[in-house]
Amino acid sequence: MDLGSSFGREIVRKNQRGFSLIELVIVVAIILIFAAIAVPNLLRSRIAANETSAVGLVRAINTSARTYYSTYHNGYPAGLAAMGTSAVADTIPSCGEALLIDSQLTLGTKTGYNFTYSDGSGDAPNAAASGGCAGWKTYTVNADPVTPGTSGQRHFYSDQTGVIRYNSNGVAGDTDPPVQ
Numbered sequence: 268m269d270l271g272s273s274f275g276r277e278i279v280r281k282n283q284r285g286f287s288l289i290e291l292v293i294v295v296a297i298i299l300i301f302a303a304i305a306v307p308n309l310l311r312s313r314i315a316a317n318e319t320s321a322v323g324l325v326r327a328i329n330t331s332a333r334t335y336y337s338t339y340h341n342g343y344p345a346g347l348a349a350m351g352t353s354a355v356a357d358t359i360p361s362c363g364e365a366l367l368i369d370s371q372l373t374l375g376t377k378t379g380y381n382f383t384y385s386d387g388s389g390d391a392p393n394a395a396a397s398g399g400c401a402g403w404k405t406y407t408v409n410a411d412p413v414t415p416g417t418s419g420q421r422h423f424y425s426d427q428t429g430v431i432r433y434n435s436n437g438v439a440g441d442t443d444p445p446v447q
Contacts, residue, residue, distance in 0.1 A: 310417070313379075313418075314417075314418070314419055314420055316378075317378050317379040317380060317412070317418055317419045318419050318420065318421055318423075320377075320378040320379075320380075321378060321379075321380040321410040321419065321423055322410075322423060322431055322446055324372060324377060324378070324380070324382065324410065325382075325408055325410050325423050325425050325431050326425075326431065327368060327372075328347070328350070328368065328372075328382070328384065328408050328425075329408070329425055329429050329431075331344075331350045331365070331367035331368050332344060332350065332406055332408075332427070333427075333429075334365075334367055335349070335350055335362075335365050335367060335402075336402070338365070339362040339365075339399065339400065339402065341362065341393050341399050341400065341401070341402040342392065342393045342401075342402025342403045342404055343402055343403045343404070343405065343406040343427060344362075344365065344384075344400075344402060344403075344406075345386075345392055345400065345401055345402060345403060346384055346385075347368070347372065347373045347374075347375060347382065347384045348364075348373050349362065349363060349364070349365060349400065350365050350367045350368045350373070351364060351365070351366070351367075351368055351369075351370055351372070351373030352364075352366050352368065352369050352370045352373065353366065353370075361400075362399055362400035362402075363400050376413065379412060379413050379414070379417075379418030379419055380410045380411065380412055380413060380418065380419055380423075381410070381411050381412075381413055382408065382409070382410050383408065383409045383410075383411070384406060384407070384408045385406065385407055385408075386403045386405065386406060386407075387403070387404075387405030387406050387407040387426050387427065388403075388404060388405045390403070390404060390405075405426060405427050406426060406427055407424065407425070407426045407441075408424070408425050408426070409422065409423065409424050409438060409439065410422065410423040410424075411423075411438060420435060421433045421434065421435050421439075422434045422435075422437060422438050422439040423439055423446070424438075424439035424440055424441065424443060426441060430445050431445065431446045432444060432445050432446065433445075433446050
């Protein structure tokens, strides 16, 4: 029996139990390359999802405003809060709290966008009928990213016509192209 050869085999076995430092560095480098590719795609996906949600919420606001208009017969609601929901479970819908949109949207911010609902013509609201609420003849709704470039790229606009428009460079208005 040769002691030198068995001792050499034992040393080789001990050295083969783990990874070398260079192997670990290569694996970490590969993981970092994949992360560098994946993270921007993930951010673009989140922006696209936020924009899709913002368009859907503008559409929901349009639908709610039309429902409010046809239900209370005094014009469009005076704000998001008038279309909003209540924290009380047994609340009966009224012109001051129509229960048409959720409470988070009535606060004006949802899914990375700020929503602004206002009178479209700048006129004073219609006079409130007895026991009713004042309403507007027209309205506008804008959805703007909370952090442009991070939570969304495009700004959205709509009014009582129901056409949703967008602008990639700033606040959208009635002359911008419609969302396709």
